[in-house]
Amino acid sequence: MLGILYVIVCILTGFMFCRVCFPSLIKRTVITRENGSGIDLPAYYVLLPAWYITGTMIVTWLVYIVAYFSQNEAKPLIFGNVIVLGILLAAGFLFCYYFTWKEDDDKTLTNPDLIVRFFWNGHVSYAIYALLALAFCIVIMYKSFNVTDATQLNVGYSVWADFGAHLSMIRSFSYGNNFPTQYAYYGDSDIRYHFMHEFLVGNLEFLGLRLDHAFNIPSVMNLFSTYLLLFTLTVTLFKCKLTAWIGGLLFTFRSSFAVFDFLAKDRSGHPIAALLANSSYFALSEGHESWGFWCTRVFCNQRHFAFGISALLLAVLIFLPYLKEMGENVAHLKRDGVPVKRTRLTGLYNEDGEEVEETIFVGIEPRPFDYIKLCFFSRDSFAVKSPGTAIGAGLFLGALAFWHGSALIATLAMLFFMAAFSVCRLDYLIAAVMAVIMAIAQSRFFIFEKAVDPKYEFGFLAENKTFFGVLAYILLLTGITLLLAVFGMIMVRGVERYMFLVCLVPFIMSFFLSLTPDVAVNHKWVIISLMLTSMYTAHFVSAIFRQPGMISAITASILLIVLTATGVAELYIQYKEDRNYMSFDMNDEVTMWLKDNLTSDDLVLYTTYPLNRVVLSGVMHYYCYPYCSWSAGYDSSDREKMVKRIFAASDSRTLDYFIYKSNIDIIILDESMREDYRPNEALIESTYKEIWHQGEGEWSFRVFDTRQPIYR
Numbered sequence: 001m002l003g004i005l006y007v008i009v010c011i012l013t014g015f016m017f018c019r020v021c022f023p024s025l026i027k028r029t030v031i032t033r034e035n036g037s038g039i040d041l042p043a044y045y046v047l048l049p050a051w052y053i054t055g056t057m058i059v060t061w062l063v064y065i066v067a068y069f070s071q072n073e074a075k076p077l078i079f080g081n082v083i084v085l086g087i088l089l090a091a092g093f094l095f096c097y098y099f100t101w102k103e104d105d106d107k108t109l110t111n112p113d114l115i116v117r118f119f120w121n122g123h124v125s126y127a128i129y130a131l132l133a134l135a136f137c138i139v140i141m142y143k144s145f146n147v148t149d150a151t152q153l154n155v156g157y158s159v160w161a162d163f164g165a166h167l168s169m170i171r172s173f174s175y176g177n178n179f180p181t182q183y184a185y186y187g188d189s190d191i192r193y194h195f196m197h198e199f200l201v202g203n204l205e206f207l208g209l210r211l212d213h214a215f216n217i218p219s220v221m222n223l224f225s226t227y228l229l230l231f232t233l234t235v236t237l238f239k240c241k242l243t244a245w246i247g248g249l250l251f252t253f254r255s256s257f258a259v260f261d262f263l264a265k266d267r268s269g270h271p272i273a274a275l276l277a278n279s280s281y282f283a284l285s286e287g288h289e290s291w292g293f294w295c296t297r298v299f300c301n302q303r304h305f306a307f308g309i310s311a312l313l314l315a316v317l318i319f320l321p322y323l324k325e326m327g328e329n330v331a332h333l334k335r336d337g338v339p340v341k342r343t344r345l346t347g348l349y350n351e352d353g354e355e356v357e358e359t360i361f362v363g364i365e366p367r368p369f370d371y372i373k374l375c376f377f378s379r380d381s382f383a384v385k386s387p388g389t390a391i392g393a394g395l396f397l398g399a400l401a402f403w404h405g406s407a408l409i410a411t412l413a414m415l416f417f418m419a420a421f422s423v424c425r426l427d428y429l430i431a432a433v434m435a436v437i438m439a440i441a442q443s444r445f446f447i448f449e450k451a452v453d454p455k456y457e458f459g460f461l462a463e464n465k466t467f468f469g470v471l472a473y474i475l476l477l478t479g480i481t482l483l484l485a486v487f488g489m490i491m492v493r494g495v496e497r498y499m500f501l502v503c504l505v506p507f508i509m510s511f512f513l514s515l516t517p518d519v520a521v522n523h524k525w526v527i528i529s530l531m532l533t534s535m536y537t538a539h540f541v542s543a544i545f546r547q548p549g550m551i552s553a554i555t556a557s558i559l560l561i562v563l564t565a566t567g568v569a570e571l572y573i574q575y576k577e578d579r580n581y582m583s584f585d586m587n588d589e590v591t592m593w594l595k596d597n598l599t600s601d602d603l604v605l606y607t608t609y610p611l612n613r614v615v616l617s618g619v620m621h622y623y624c625y626p627y628c629s630w631s632a633g634y635d636s637s638d639r640e641k642m643v644k645r646i647f648a649a650s651d652s653r654t655l656d657y658f659i660y661k662s663n664i665d666i667i668i669l670d671e672s673m674r675e676d677y678r679p680n681e682a683l684i685e686s687t688y689k690e691i692w693h694q695g696e697g698e699w700s701f702r703v704f705d706t707r708q709p710i711y712r
Contacts, residue, residue, distance in 0.1 A: 002081070003209030006059070007217065009085050011048075012092040014055025018047070019095075021392025022318060025050055042126050045232050046317065049225035053310050056218070057399040059084060060200045071179035077206050125241060133227035133248065137220045143578045144300045147212040151586045155611065156578035158292070162301040164610030165628045169195055170215070171618025173202030176600040178618075181446065186629040186636070187603045187620025188663050190448040193632045196403045197304035211586070215303065222306035223299050227251070229313035234535045236320065237496050242545060246538035246560070251531050253567025254294055255481035258282035260565070279577070281570055284461075284476045293523050294477075295570035305524060308407025311400050312528065315411050318393055320499075322385065322422040326375065327495035329423070333374055337364050375421060385424035393427075394434025401439035402446065406524045408439065409515070410506040417502045453633070457514040460522055470511065478530060481537045481563055488536030491543060503532035518631040537563065584613060590701055591617045593692060602665045605643070607672040614668060622664050647677045652687040652709075659706045667704040674698060686710070 018025055025046060067080035144156035145163070155163050168184035178184070181191045181199075197218070204214035227248055234244040262282055263271045281292035292298070299306050375381060384390065400408045412432060419428035459465035462473035474482070489500040507529030510522035541563075544556040584591075594617035598604070603622050606614050610625040623629075623643050626636040642662050649655035659667075667688065669681060681702075689708035694701040 001209060002207035003204040003214060006081070006085065006204060006207055009088050009092070010055040010059045011051045012055065013059050013088050014051030014053065016092060016095045017054050017058060017392065018050050021388050022050065024321070025318070041232060041235065045126070045130070045228045049229050049310055050314055052221055052225055053307065053314055054396055056200065057396065057403060059088060060196060060203070061399055063203060064196070064199055068179050071177060076177060076179060077173070077203055081203070081207065129231060129245060129248065130228065134220070134224050136252070137223040137227070140296060140300055140574075141216045141219045141223075142212070143575075145212055145215060147210055147586065153211065153584045153586050154581035155584070157580045157582070158297050158574050158577040159301050160582045161610045164615050164625055166198055166303070167611065168615045168618060168621070169198035170202040170205065171616055172600060172620070173199050173618075174205040175595045175618040178600045182600070182620055183629065183632065183634070184618065185621050185624045186634045186639075187622060189634065191446045192634065194304065194402045194405045197307060219303040219306070222303065222310060225310040226306045226313065229310055229317065230531065233313055233317060234538065236317070237499060237535060238492070238539045240539070240542055242542040243535070243538045246542050247535045249560070250481065250534040250538055250563060252296060253564035253571065254530065255479035255534075255537075255563040256282070256294065256566040257476050257479045258284060258566045259569045261476060275569060279573060281573060282566065284473065292570060292574065294527070295567060295574065297570070297574045298523075298527065300574075304404050305407075308400065308404025309528060309531070311396070311403070312407050312411045312414070315393065315397060315415060316418070318389065319415060319418055319422070319428065322424055322427065323418050323498070324495050325423045326381070326421055329374060329380070330371065331494065333366050333370065337366060380423045382426055383424050384426045384430075386427060387430070390427040390430035391434065393431035395438075397431060397435035398438025401442050406521070407528070408435070410509070410525055410528050412436070413505045413509060414502050417505055421498060454513060454515050456512060457519055458512055460511045460526070461520060479563065479566065480559075481530065481534060484540045484559070484563075485533040485536040488538070488540035491539060500533065500536055503535075504529055507533075516631055516633055521631060582611060584616060588613045588616075590614065590694065594619055597692070598666065603663055604666045604668060605646070605664045606668045607676050609672055612672070622662060643677070647679045649680070649683065652683065655683060655687055656706075656709055664706055667706060668702070669704070670701045671699050
């Protein structure tokens with residue numbers, strides 16, 4: 001199918017891009033322990049995610065750009081796909097032929113050993129980890145969103161509220177012509193939401209993939225890439241497979257005292273039964289935590305989030321060697337001292353009878369200024385190491401802005417602190433400047449007003465905003481994971497210890513900075529930091545496991561139970577939720593009529609309910625599910641007031657005035673609209689022409705075209 005071909009072209013494009021810009025990325029799969037023994041990762045642990053993430057961004061942006069300039073055509077996506085996929089397939093063939101297959105060395109793709117090593121390195125544990133991670137990703141994605149009986153779309157209860165916004169954007173591309181792009185829940189405006197993942201899914205559906213496959217295949221690849229890159233980063237830092245395994249486990253099942261807080265507050269007398277019967281996510285504040293945005297549910301709801309995390313992990317792996325090189329320079333300075341020129345007598349005499357001197361270099365113990373000079377004023381600290389890598393990283397990060405803006409901000413913040421103690425800071429600077437310029441350019445193009453509104457806001461979702469109140473909230477939220485992570489940090493030195501501080505950067509940002517009206521969206525930064533710091537928690541726990549004796553094994557097992565209990569309980573809640581679905585007929589008559597008769601230029605007034613058969617048609621809504629538009633930065637309160645004025649109108653002239661002022665083209669009346677707004681249906685009927693009607697009475701579905709008034 002064309003959709004599968006699209007994914008293959010994305011990976012092929014990523015292969016070309018990474019080979020040109022990140023040629024040393026393959027070295028991330030060979031990690032050497034301090035004792036000299038090696039940990040040889042299969043190449044796909046790094047390369048497959050790198051190829052997929054970079055290639056998907058490049059191909060999808062190119063298709064979008066070509067489609068944008070073809071927006072006056074009936075099907076602009078046809079032009080985008082045919083031109084881009086055709087060019088990239090030809091480029092991929094030529095690239096592989098001239099730069100890979102014709103190379104006469106051990107690096108050719110036709111080398112059987114290299115092909116085998118890409119997937120297999122002789123250690124079954126890597127294959128088991130990858131297969132378990134892949135199976136988990138497939139199960140949770142397809143469990144929450146699937147199609148049965150070929151035409152019945154099932155949206156799990158764990159995701160349906162969020163999926164309204166996602167599916168409306170997806171269908172605005174696969175069914176509509178959303179160029180210039182608008183936010184489907186807040187039509188006739190700009191687009192402030194990072195929408196490119198929805199565009200990818202919409203394009204895949206347009207290319208023939210069934211909606212659940214079009215949405216789930218990229219989602220599985222996103223989360224699977226995160227698991228592989230997290231494993232790679234953990235092994236790179238700690239040189240231990242067991243640590244990486246535990247890190248993956250802690251990423252899947254979060255640490256928190258929430259489940260123990262629930263059990264302590266239970267008054268039923270049967271705490272375990274109460275826990276098993278519980279169907280609500282654990283909330284520690286009055287924020288939106290009851291929505292379950294700390295557990296794996298967030299990756300099912302926000303399918304693009306794992307894409308952003310994978311991009312962050314890839315960026316860290318690309319620049320980590322720069323930090324390690326500075327660490328090696330500091331260690332060398334500490335070990336060998338500062339080279340100082342000295343002279344000494346050799347005991348030999350020249351023709352004049354004078355004893356011959358020779359110049360030697362000796363090392364003296366470095367002073368604090370010598371370390372400062374090495375880190376901040378040496379030539380290596382500001383040299384350009386690899387212009388290709390710097391430019392490639394800049395393009396890659398700049399393209400991330402409308403895939404996941406929060407992940408981009410977290411990545412740039414972490415890279416800033418990595419650059420502070422790295423060699424070749426100009427590489428970081430080139431990448432950061434390019435990324436920022438590209439992000440600003442995209443924001444200016446897509447957003448009419450300010451992209452973000454940063455402001456100081458201390459405490460995140462803690463109810464008590466005092467210092468100790470926030471500390472208590474963090475303890476309840478994270479359990480013992482941060483404490484054990486500190487212990488794990490103490491066990492390492494140098495670069496590994498400094499990286500712990502880098503990993504905390506998004507966490508700290510979330511408790512001091514708000515970029516949107518709803519500070520709760522900072523939970524993504526918290527999740528990123530907890531994922532990264534869990535590597536240090538895993539290092540501490542694995543160190544206990546590796547100690548001889550039964551007591552060590554029991555202690556480590558108890559720690560793992562405490563660390564994962566809340567995450568396991570919440571995954572069970574998610575499983576119970578997704579046994580129930582909201583089901584829709586993919587061939588529903590209403591959805592198909594709206595798809596065939598309305599365009600993305602038509603602004604529709606309909607109910608605010610998050611997900612329904614009108615939303616699935618991909619139409620532009622005047623006012624739909626206000627939380628989504630409000631949290632994205634839109635002033636939804638103004639439209640709410642206007643809707644009330646519209647339905648409070650007492651005559652046709654007043655009604656038409658408000659409709660005209662709102663640019664509303666279509667009014668849809670059905671049972672949900674009648675329940676929500678109790679509209680004066682007779683007034684609407686006498687004011688505008690009805691262009692479609694289905695059903696009878698209060699269950700009828702009626703469509704009115706406000707561009708065809710009949711009251712005059």
